[in-house]
Amino acid sequence: LAKTTQPISMDSYEGQEVNITCSHNNIATNDYITWYQQFPSQGPRFIIQGYKTKVTNEVASLFIPADRKSSTLSLPRVSLSDTAVYYCLVGDTGRRALTFGSGTRLQVQP
Amino acid sequence: EAGVAQSPRYKIIEKRQSVAFWCNPISGHATLYWYQQILGQGPKLLIQFQNNGVVDDSQLPKDRFSAERLKGVDSTLKIQPAKLEDSAVYLCASSLGGAGTEKLFFGSGTQLSVL
Numbered sequence: 001l002a003k004t005t006q007p008i009s010m011d012s013y014e015g016q017e018v019n020i021t022c023s024h025n026n027i028a029t030n031d032y033i034t035w036y037q038q039f040p041s042q043g044p045r046f047i048i049q050g051y052k053t054k055v056t057n058e059v060a061s062l063f064i065p066a067d068r069k070s071s072t073l074s075l076p077r078v079s080l081s082d083t084a085v086y087y088c089l090v091g092d093t094g095r096r097a098l099t100f101g102s103g104t105r106l107q108v109q110p
Numbered sequence: 111e112a113g114v115a116q117s118p119r120y121k122i123i124e125k126r127q128s129v130a131f132w133c134n135p136i137s138g139h140a141t142l143y144w145y146q147q148i149l150g151q152g153p154k155l156l157i158q159f160q161n162n163g164v165v166d167d168s169q170l171p172k173d174r175f176s177a178e179r180l181k182g183v184d185s186t187l188k189i190q191p192a193k194l195e196d197s198a199v200y201l202c203a204s205s206l207g208g209a210g211t212e213k214l215f216f217g218s219g220t221q222l223s224v225l
């Protein structure tokens with residue numbers, strides 16, 4: 001399974017764009033990149049998933065360069081409610097569940 | 111659509127006691143997962159069921175933890191006897207199929223404190 005490396009924490013202010021980068025140097029050909037968000041006292045929540053280039057939904061964008069050795073989760077114009085832990089997971093469509101790392105703790109300030 | 115239901119929400123026990131957690135996944139979801147989340151860490155998979163069969167229980171401490179999935183729907187996770195290091199949030203999740211890339215839907219978890 002590909003190992004992922006993320007910053008432990010990030011700080012931002014309301015209204016700014018936040019980019020969280022995840023490194024996954026040994027990603028395999030069949031691996032997808034998935035991001036989850038976790039608020040205090042809640043279980044993680046799926047945000048976005050991609051394989052290559054760019055994926056966008058109503059919550060975030062995911063940028064994946066051609067070599068796929070890293071990925072960047074982009075949150076446009078964050079608000080206080082985006083304060084959470086963000087997890088990057090890498091894995092394939094096999095039966096094995098994806099592994100969560102320690103995540104990135106994002107703190108958004110007014 | 112109802113989400114993943116877990117109970118109890120909180121549990122406080124003394125070491126060497128036993129405890130059980132219950133999970134009801136989203137209707138129609140074939141795969142059910144139990145995770146343990148220690149404060150400050152990411153969730154760690156304990157056991158994965160597909161229908162009522164075990165897919166992965168490699169990280170389940172089988173000398174004290176047990177889990178079952180009744181008729182491929184509800185599931186219970188039991189700890190007997192509990193140790194201090196079992197203090198954590200126990201999260202249940204479900205997914206429609208069994209692929210590793212499928213979207214997981216998590217419950218709010220059971221916070222266990224072992225004194």
